[in-house]
Amino acid sequence: xxxxxxAGDLSAERRRRLLRRVDLTTPGLLGLPLAWLVIxxxxxxxxxxxxxxxxYSLFPGKHGFTLGAWRGFAHDPVYLRLFWKSVQMSLIxxxxxxxxxxxxxxxLALSGTKRKYILLLVLIAPFLTSxxxxxxxxxxxxxxxxxxxxxxxWTGLRSPGNPISQLLxxxxxxxxxxxxxxxxxxxxxxxxxLESLDRRLLEAATDLGASRLQxxxxxxxxxxxxxxxxxxxxxxxxxxxxxVTPSLVGGATGYMYGNQIVDLFGTGxxxxxxxSVLAIFLLGVVTVLTVAFSRFLQPRQAAN
Amino acid sequence: MDIALSRNGARLLKAFFAFxxxxxYTPILILVVFSFNNSDVPSFPLSGFTLxxxxxxxxxxxLRGALETSAIIAALSSVGAVALGxxxxxxxxxxxxxxxxxxxALLLSPLVIPYVVFGISLLLLFHTLxxxxxxxxxxxxxxxxxxxxxxxxxxxxxxxxxxxxxxxxYDLGAGRLQTFRLITLPLILPAVVSAYLIAxxxxxxxxxxxxxxxxxxxxxxxYLYSALRFPNQLPQVIAVAVVVIxxxxxxxxxxxxxxxxxxxxxxxxx
Numbered sequence: 385x386x387x388x389x390x391a392g393d394l395s396a397e398r399r400r401r402l403l404r405r406v407d408l409t410t411p412g413l414l415g416l417p418l419a420w421l422v423i424x425x426x427x428x429x430x431x432x433x434x435x436x437x438x439x440y441s442l443f444p445g446k447h448g449f450t451l452g453a454w455r456g457f458a459h460d461p462v463y464l465r466l467f468w469k470s471v472q473m474s475l476i477x478x479x480x481x482x483x484x485x486x487x488x489x490x491x492l493a494l495s496g497t498k499r500k501y502i503l504l505l506v507l508i509a510p511f512l513t514s515x516x517x518x519x520x521x522x523x524x525x526x527x528x529x530x531x532x533x534x535x536x537x538w539t540g541l542r543s544p545g546n547p548i549s550q551l552l553x554x555x556x557x558x559x560x561x562x563x564x565x566x567x568x569x570x571x572x573x574x575x576x577x578l579e580s581l582d583r584r585l586l587e588a589a590t591d592l593g594a595s596r597l598q599x600x601x602x603x604x605x606x607x608x609x610x611x612x613x614x615x616x617x618x619x620x621x622x623x624x625x626x627x628v629t630p631s632l633v634g635g636a637t638g639y640m641y642g643n644q645i646v647d648l649f650g651t652g653x654x655x656x657x658x659x660s661v662l663a664i665f666l667l668g669v670v671t672v673l674t675v676a677f678s679r680f681l682q683p684r685q686a687a688n
Numbered sequence: 689m690d691i692a693l694s695r696n697g698a699r700l701l702k703a704f705f706a707f708x709x710x711x712x713y714t715p716i717l718i719l720v721v722f723s724f725n726n727s728d729v730p731s732f733p734l735s736g737f738t739l740x741x742x743x744x745x746x747x748x749x750x751l752r753g754a755l756e757t758s759a760i761i762a763a764l765s766s767v768g769a770v771a772l773g774x775x776x777x778x779x780x781x782x783x784x785x786x787x788x789x790x791x792x793a794l795l796l797s798p799l800v801i802p803y804v805v806f807g808i809s810l811l812l813l814f815h816t817l818x819x820x821x822x823x824x825x826x827x828x829x830x831x832x833x834x835x836x837x838x839x840x841x842x843x844x845x846x847x848x849x850x851x852x853x854x855x856x857x858y859d860l861g862a863g864r865l866q867t868f869r870l871i872t873l874p875l876i877l878p879a880v881v882s883a884y885l886i887a888x889x890x891x892x893x894x895x896x897x898x899x900x901x902x903x904x905x906x907x908x909x910x911y912l913y914s915a916l917r918f919p920n921q922l923p924q925v926i927a928v929a930v931v932v933i934x935x936x937x938x939x940x941x942x943x944x945x946x947x948x949x950x951x952x953x954x955x956x957x958x
Contacts, residue, residue, distance in 0.1 A: 413779035414791065417772040417835065421794060425801075425832050428809030431816060442815050488708055491701035494692035503705070505944055510712045513936045514893050516912045517929040521715035523916065524722060524730045524926065531718055534731030568712060586692060596694060604692070625802025628896055632916055642804045649808050649900075656812075663805045674800045678793075 429667065436660035443656075453657040463644065463662060470641040473555065474623040477562045478570075482616050485571040489611075492571075493578035494604075504575060511568040519632050522561045526552040526633070553635025561633055562623050570615040577611025578604070613680040617673065625666050641666065716933055723927040730922060741927035751928065754911035758892050761823055761907060765830035766887035772831065773838025773883060778872070780839070781846035782854075796836045806832070807900035814901060822903035829897045834887035841886060845879035846872075878950035885943050889936065 434440035436454065441447045457463055488507065492500045510518065525531045528547040536542040550556060581604065589599040627642030634640065641662070648659030693701070722730040726738035745751055776795055780788070798806070810829050814821060849872070857867040873880075895909035902910055912928075915921045 410779055410783040410785050413775045413783070417776040417795060418791070420772055421798070421832065421835070424810065424813070424828050425798060425806070426794075428813040429801075429805070431812045432805070432809045435812065442812070484708065487701055488705055490692075491698070491705050495698045495701060496692075505940070506709060507705075507712070509937055509940050510716065512889065512940045513716075513933045514909075514912075514929070516893070516895055516909050516916070517719075517933055518715065520912070520916055520925065520929055521719050524922070525715060525718060529729055529731045531722075531731065534733075538732040564712070564715070567708070583692070596692075596697075621800050622802070625804050627804050628913075632913075642802065645804050645808065649811070659808065663808055666802055667805050670800055670802060 432660045433664050435656060436664050438657055441657075453661045456658060457661045457665065463641075463658075466639070466644055467641045467665075470624055470626075473559055473562075473640065474620050474626075477559050477566070477623055478616050478620040481563050481567045481570050481619060482574075482612060485567060485615060486574055486608075486612070489571045489574035489578055493575050493581070504571075507571055508568045511565070515565065516628070516632075518565055519561055519629055522557070522564065523552065523633060526557055526560075528552070552633055553638065555634070555638045557633040557635075558630045558638035558640070561629050562626065565629070566619045566623065570619055573614040573618065574608060574611040577608045577614075581607050610680045613677055617677055617680070621670050621673065624670065719926050719933070720930050722923070723930040725923070728920070728923060730926060741923045742931075745924045745928050748924065751911060751924075754906050754908045757823065757905045758908035761826050761830060761898075762888045762891040764823075765827045765834060765891045766884050768827070768831040769834035769838050769887040770880060770884050773835055773842055773887075774876075774880065776835075777839050777842040777846055778868070780843055782851070795839055798832050799836045803833075803896035807897045810897065811900045820903065821901050823905060825901040825903065826898050826907065829901055830887075830891040830894060833894065833897060834890050837886050837890060838883040841883040842876060842879050845876050849875050878947055881950075882943055882947055885939065889939070 431440060438447050438450045438453065491497070492504055492507075497503065523530070527533070528549055530552065532551060533542070533547040536548070537544040542548070585603050585607070586599050589603050590596075594602065625642045625645075626640055627646050630638045630640045630643055631646075634643075645659055645662045645666070647653075648655050648662065721734070723741055724737050724739070725734050726736040726740065727734075779785075780792055780795075785791075806829070810825070814825055819825060853871055853875070854867050857871045858864075862870065893909060894907075895913060898907050898910060899913070906914075912925060915925045
């Protein structure tokens with residue numbers, strides 16, 4: 385009896401020790417995810433930054449700290465003009481689709497429709513399907529022999545030798561496709577902010593004599609500003625560095641800043657140093673934007 | 689009278705909503721129509737019904753190989769991202785420690801990095817370390833990209849669960865690992881499943897980062913991208929597109945239904 389009890393105690397003791405060993409403390413929990421991000425996210429970016437100052441290079445030769453590539457970037461009108469053009473394109477796309485998405489989110493959140501979550505899913509589902517395949521669809525639609533042009537030939541609205549060729553491979557095509565891709569997604573943060581709106585505030589406004597329009601302008605709109613800002617940044621940030629859509633539907637006029645970065649690391653005339661400068665500059669702009677508006681980008685905004 | 693919307697306003701918004709839904713789904717429908725069109729070029733007038741393009745892509749071994757590669761990468765990277773995301777979310781939800789704000793900022797920061805910048809950064813890292821590009825290098829990149837998404841799904845769910853349930857388990861003598869396995873994990877399981885699905889689809893569809901670090905075995909998006917540049921493959925690619933879009937729409941709907949059923953069942957506990 386006694387020996388059995390002792391053995392039981394021993395195994396309990398051992399189990400406790402074993403458990404303590406696999407017990408997950410805070411460093412134990414955070415160690416792996418943080419290490420992963422440091423090694424495969426922070427360090428790589430640091431390498432690019434070092435590359436841009438020529439502190440580090442994969443090519444043989446003499447290297448040392450220099451601002452040469454940065455100076456070249458600042459004085460070369462091509463890169464900055466291209467950056468400004470990309471900013472403009474992203475601004476236009478983001479503004480237009482936020483303006484379009486607001487009434488959609490408003491309808492879902494405030495019209496009292498019972499099927500709002502199903503309708504929200506209908507709206508967002510295209511965003512969850514393949515990105516490249518949605519670009520493909522527009523390539524099929526906009527080409528010289530594509531759906532729009534061939535439809536016009538077929539119905540005789542345009543002669544076959546004379547397609548509307550600006551449809552594809554243009555700045556317009558890039559902006560249309562980017563807008564199409566991001567529109568479902570921007571409705572989400574706006575919907576979240578409108579849905580959490582306390583309707584009693586609107587009742588109070590009406591009781592105090594406000595018209596619907598006044599209540600919207602003085603109550604609803606200001607309270608949904610965080611959603612609007614979040615939605616805007618959720619599109620603006622990824623489209624600013626976009627290179628896939630412009631390379632597929634942009635042609636020469638739709639070429640964006642992101643394409644320039646890819647080309648500088650490409651096989652044609654590689655210039656990794658300048659490419660690193662362009663990349664770090666873009667990252668800097670995005671970081672400043674993110675930090676400046678971080679209070680609008682809380683996780684709960686995107687969680688649902 | 690409704691304060692948010694007049695009756696006419698509601699009607700107008702409803703019509704606008706319908707219009708946008710039509711705009712969003714028309715390009716997809718056009719792909720469906722032309723995937724059955726018996727012509728080498730997708731253009732009007734339609735020239736008869738065929739299953740030729742579907743048959744062709746099923747027998748296309750390059751395409752099948754690419755789909756397989758993407759499935760492997762997505763399966764590996766989503767398991768990795770969910771595992772890392774789960775431990776990170778538990779730390780963020782249950783522990784108090786110094787520097788919580790910068791730590792969560794770092795964990796979520798891959799959400800906002802331009803993929804072109806991240807792609808070249810990884811490329812330079814692998815060059816520096818002398819690691820040849822392969823399936824593994826893509827998996828590494830995709831785990832970084834998917835990790836914040838898994839945290840965004842798991843963290844709110846963990847915060848919803850009553851901590852008293854876990855404390856009760858400790859009081860009854862369970863270790864932390866045991867508590868996690870017997871109490872926490874079953875309660876967050878629906879969120880784990882949706883995190884996994886999000887990570888999987890993110891990886892399966894990811895082109896930008898993969899294009900920098902992919903090895904000789906191309907992924908499905910990379911195959912698609914190169915096929916998009918050769919018009920003679922277009923009808924086949926359209927047929928693939930229809931299949932992939934249909935499957936992903938079905939997964940989205942199934943995941944949503946599953947999430948609701950699970951949350952309703954767990955709602956009494958949570």
